[in-house]
Amino acid sequence: MNKPKVIVICGPTASGKTGLSIELAKKMDGEIISSDSMQIYQDMNIGTAKPTIEEMEGIKHYLLDFVPPNQKYSVAQFKKDAVQAIETILQKGKVPIIVGGTGLYIDALTKNIEYPEIETDMNYRHELELEIKKEGLTKLYERAKQIDEQAMQTISQNDQKRIMRVLEIYHQTGKTKTQLEKESRMKPIPYHYLVFAIQMDRAILYERINIRVDKMIKDGLIEEVEKLLKKYQEFPTAMQGLGYKEVVIYLKGGCTKEEMIEKLKMETRRYAKRQLTWFRKNKEIQWIDGLKDRDENIEFIIKQYQENK
Numbered sequence: 001m002n003k004p005k006v007i008v009i010c011g012p013t014a015s016g017k018t019g020l021s022i023e024l025a026k027k028m029d030g031e032i033i034s035s036d037s038m039q040i041y042q043d044m045n046i047g048t049a050k051p052t053i054e055e056m057e058g059i060k061h062y063l064l065d066f067v068p069p070n071q072k073y074s075v076a077q078f079k080k081d082a083v084q085a086i087e088t089i090l091q092k093g094k095v096p097i098i099v100g101g102t103g104l105y106i107d108a109l110t111k112n113i114e115y116p117e118i119e120t121d122m123n124y125r126h127e128l129e130l131e132i133k134k135e136g137l138t139k140l141y142e143r144a145k146q147i148d149e150q151a152m153q154t155i156s157q158n159d160q161k162r163i164m165r166v167l168e169i170y171h172q173t174g175k176t177k178t179q180l181e182k183e184s185r186m187k188p189i190p191y192h193y194l195v196f197a198i199q200m201d202r203a204i205l206y207e208r209i210n211i212r213v214d215k216m217i218k219d220g221l222i223e224e225v226e227k228l229l230k231k232y233q234e235f236p237t238a239m240q241g242l243g244y245k246e247v248v249i250y251l252k253g254g255c256t257k258e259e260m261i262e263k264l265k266m267e268t269r270r271y272a273k274r275q276l277t278w279f280r281k282n283k284e285i286q287w288i289d290g291l292k293d294r295d296e297n298i299e300f301i302i303k304q305y306q307e308n309k
Contacts, residue, residue, distance in 0.1 A: 003192040004090050005305060008098040010035070010106050010279055011198030012272035014208040015290045018051050020198065021099040022059050024298050028095045028305070031060045033085045035078070035100030035109070038241050040067045043228055046221045047243035049212065062088075069228065069238035076115040079108045086191065095305075098193075103154075103278035110193040110284075114184030124171055128164050137163065148176040154278060161240070194304055197279045200290040206269050213265045222247055242271055 007030070009021045025032055034040070038048040042065050045052075050064060062085035067073045082098070082105075089096040098109065107113055132140055137160055144166040145152040155162045169177045225247040228239065239248060243264060250260035279285055286304065288297045 003190065004086075004096075005308065006086060006096045006098060006191045006193050007301065007305060008035075008106060008110060008193055008195040009198070009301075010099075010101060010103070010195065010285075011290070012205060012275040013049070013101055013268060014212045014272065015198040015200060015205060016294075017099050017101065017198060018049070018055065020290075020294060020297060021097055022051070022055070022057055023294060024301060025059045025095075025097055026057065027298055028097075028302060029093075030095035030097045031062070031089045031092070032097050032099050033062045033082055033089075034064045035082065035098050035102055035105040037073075037078075037100075037102040037105060038238070038243075039064050039100070040073055040078075041065070041069045041238045042067065043231065044069060044224070044238060044241075044244070046216050046219050046224045047241070047247075049216075068232075070232045072237065074115065075104055075108050078105050079113075079115070082109055083190075101275050103275065106195070107282075110189070110195055110282075112184065112187055112189040113181045114187070115180075119172075120168065121172055124168065125164065128167060132160065140164070140167070143167065148178050150178040151176065154281070156274065192308065193284075194301075194308060195282065195285045196301055196304075197282075197285045197287050198290040199276070199287050204291065205272060209268045209272060210265050213261060213268060216243065217261060222251070225251065242267055 007024070007028075009017050009024070011017055021032055024030065036048065038044065039050045040063060041048070044050070045065075051061065063078070063081055086096045098106065100106065108115060128140065138157065141152070141155075141157050141163050144155075144163050147170050148166050151166050152163075155166070157163075166177050169175070169180065173180065221243065225239075225244055228244075229248070229251070239245065246260050246264045246267065249255055250257060255263065288300060290297075
C-alpha cells in the first residue's frame, strides 16, 4: 500500500518559502501547514513575517496564530498538531504542504522523531540559570557536549534554551536526547515526505534579509513589541525570539534604534546561516534555486510529486 504523499518546503528565512508555497497550493489543490516555531504565536505578526490574509490568497493555513505568547509549545505538541492537520487535508482529497524554516519541527515529522513530553523540573532549571549567571554559558555548553556530543553538533554555543534542554532531558530521563531520538526512529514513517529546500547566493539572501528587516521596522515592529509588553504581564518566552528580544533591549534603553536595526540584521543573517547548515545535513532534501523563475520551480516540484509512487 502506497503511503500518502506530503510536500515539504523549507529553507532559510527570507528565501521566498511563503510565496512559492501559496502558488504551489493553488496549482495542486493543496493546503498549507506552517512549520515555523514563531508564527504559531498570537499577536506576533510583523516580527515573524506571518503571511497576511491577503497574501494567503484564499489558501487555508494550519498552525498559524493559535498559541498565546505566554504559553509553552513543544516540538511534541507541534508533531501531534501537524499530523492531525495532515490527516484533515488528506481527508478532503487535497495535498498537504508543510512550509517553514524550523528544522527541528521538520525533522520531527519527516524522520518520525518522538520527543517525549517531559515535565520541566523548575528547581533544576533554576540551578542551571544560576550557574550560567555565575560561571557563564560556555561551561554549561561543555558539560552538555560531554553528555551528548552528537546533539550538540547542531546547537550554537550561544543557544541557552537548547543547551539547557539537552541537560534537562538527561537529568529527567537518564537518557540522552540523541538516544531518545534513535529509539523513536524505529517506528515506521506514516507518510511519503517529498522535501524541497530553497537556496540562493549568500550575498543575495543577506540583502533580502536586510530589506526585510527595514520593512518590518517600517511596518511597525517596534509598536508591535510595545503592545506585547503591555498586554502580557509575565515576560513571554516567545519574546526571546529573533526580532523581538532585540527590540526589547532597545525599548529598555540598552541601545540606539540604529544599533538595534543593525543587530537585528546581523542576527537574522546568522540565523539563516544556521538554518542552511541544518538542512544541508539532510541528504534526502532536493534543493531548488530561489532565484529561478517561480513557475519553473513549481513545475519541478509537481513533476517530482507525480513521479514518486
